[in-house]
Amino acid sequence: MGSYVPSGMSERAEMLQKIGVSSIEELYAAVPAEMLVKDLKLPQGKSELEVSGEMTAISEKNKVFKTILRGAGAYDHYIPAIVKSVTSKEQLVTAYTPYQAEISQGILQSIFEYQTMICSLTGMDVSNASVYDGATAMAESVAMCKERKKTKAYISATVNPQYLEVVRTYCSAAGTDLTVIPEKDGKTDIEALKAAMGADAACFLSQQPNFYGIMEDCTALAEATHAAGAKYVLCCNPISLAICKTPAEYGADVAVGEGQPLGMPIAFGGPYLGFMATKTAMQRKLPGRIVGETVDVEGKRGFVLTLQAREQHIRREKASSNICSNQALCALTASVYLSAMGEGGLKQAAKLCTSKAHYFASELTKIEGVELVYDAPYFHEFVTTLPKSAEVLSALENAGILGGLETEKGVLWCVTEKVSKAELDRAVAIVKEVLA
């Protein structure tokens, strides 16, 4: 069996002697004897060579697609080589939450830099150190907006259905009334939003681009939300923010989103990164860790976890959230990614996504029976009709291409900068062939 216990039998005996017991079992004397496990039904332990082989064999039962034209919340972007090199540094991988600031300056500074970059992307003033993913970021934002007389939450039907599901769970847990604002032509029905919100509205949540890839008129949504005296929470794609209006420019009060596109692999859904940022006025409502700059006793710049009076280990049942562990290494990943890409690289990635998605859409829709479902501007995802969709998607799969996702509205396609024109042309040819 494998073991990571360094003490041999002679050390164990010395230690037992110092403690004054004759066996390790004696240390468990407080455990009622009838409760002790007699036969743990697990396989025998194995050597590293065997385990490594077994895990590799399991991983090979998955299909890894060479070309991915599916997004819907998990986006296959290029990850620069420097990202993995930095994020596998042992100190950064194995450290705990930076409770002891003097020996955690590296982690603390990297979080401060991450917070800065998230503020830069979103146009907001303050960012936290991360939450679990985009869905939980959205869900956590509701509690930030609730006040004594403003208790109701509203969410657009155009957000990622999984996010909606998570927001629903969090709201229902806390007893928060949640209303879904219907969709009209692939966008939030703004008239329905205006009609729904009253004086007790705490917040409205929407997504840009939305689940169908569509860019909505978020300025109008922000105005309608503010007219009801509520806060506007905008969940956005971080890569799109390189070229698109920021949540702050739309007038959002809270910006949240899924940070996975910033250097994290799709990895069957995690670990990903939830980012959350807000205006200074609401900074003390943010959940989770926040790092601040300060000085040491000699006046040297340093960083600490700050505004901790919001957090569970101080406030217990009065905390703004229960979050403790977050996604720190994923936040670091995002920082390294953004530093490597820089302003120019990130803008180019965003432009490539948009341009390639539009190229792919225009080529696909030349095929009879394939049409865009919505006539609206989109970023890097779009929905089409697709006759014989199962057959088409299966033909693509056989060619190593993961096609779009089948949804109630049609097939949702996604194109990132990773996919070359040649690959897109090949996908189009396959679709054409099946539908011919």
Add this chain to the structure above:
Amino acid sequence: MKLIFERGNEGQALCLMPACDVPEVTLEGFEREGKLYLPHVSENELSRHYTEIAKRVHGVNDGFYPLGSCTMKYNPKVNEEAAALPGFVGVHPLQGDKNSQGCLEVLYKIEESLAEISGMDNVTLQPAAGAHGEFTGLLLIKSYLESIGATNRKKIIVPDSAHGTNPASAVMCGFEIVNIPSGADGCVDLEALSGAVGEDTAGLMLTNPNTVGVFDKNILEITKIVHDAGGLCYYDGANLNAVMGVVRPGDMGFDCIHFNLHKTFSTPHGGGGPGSGPVGCKAFLAPFLPGIRVNKKPCGCYTSGKAEKSFGEVKAFGGNFLVVVKALTYILTLGKEGIPEAAKNAVLNANYMQACLKDDFDLAYDVICMHEFVLTLDKFHKETGISALDLAKGLLDHGIHPPTMYFPLIVHEALMIEPTETEPKEMLDEAVAVFKELKKLAYENPQALHDAPVKTPVRRLDDVRAARTPVLRYNFE
């Protein structure tokens, strides 16, 4: 050191993206107005920046890390390799069961193993961290109580020694908190518990061993009192490392549990995450589980689905999957003998260190401990003026990560020490010698400890200034 924004020159960049090979499209009317401030560095500067960052971090690989309640054991490298396999990192979460058989097998196998280790029937891998697991487990309890019409049960009982996440999670689930005092031995006061339970009790949240590192010998009576009153019992798995493979929460009478894969199952903590907080439960709670439920067909293939009365989802997709891969690798490595062996040696190491320190420092509870123990520096502080914080800062100059300070809240001037099973006796002896040296220093030259640390990249930091005048990002203008 410099911030990444203070390095490099405007216009400097890596060459990562190709030119556009299709007609360029702009999203008119949606263009960003404000400048996008991001670092502008060469790859060399970027790489060196993070090397310098890493030098200013104490990880498990840098030295002893006896941070109580956090189980900072060694993080095996083979786990990292498994989680980096192309067949795991390149899988889209929505590519269908047929194309994701390996991922489903991982979920199935670890569910089986964790259920066996905890004495539960089913496990969801969706929660991303311990606190997220608490939230999930409490929602299972809430959903079950609602399903039997027991909507009057709104109170969760939490001992005053509990982790702060316990009450915070319960409130997020709409429960009210009933705090009960611990007994003189740090364990649950049975009278206080009996007095607290009633028709409005939804459940009890408990760690066992508890946060003072003691196995509550009355555990069967405790869970019986709660069950007799109609409530359920939630096991906070933060301290599972002491008992895994030795005694099972399910056999102690608990109905559900969260695991901290980043503590007990050796996955690294990444400077604060990602962790993973799977939730296990008894069969009667399983219909309400969130996340992906995996079934194994007679043909050996796997299918995914939802629990029949699932209360919903707590996260997108199936959880922090790559963390789960690391934990499965660890479980396969240790196996049926290695799992209890790890627990037993964690307990041995803690008792050895406790025995070595008890003549020099006051123990909060002078009993056989489990995987951790708590010192109280109350008297020491009064005699020397040196607080738990000062002693902790003294440890920094010796390359030791301090124990958890000022927790649990019921112990004054607490230092909670958890050596874990992966430390050799030699390391424990060295650490004990440092503790004794610092004690001597406290009596002879307390100022030296008030001034500590002096060897770290920065010295003590001004927390008050950070909170009063928050500077939470770099100012580019």
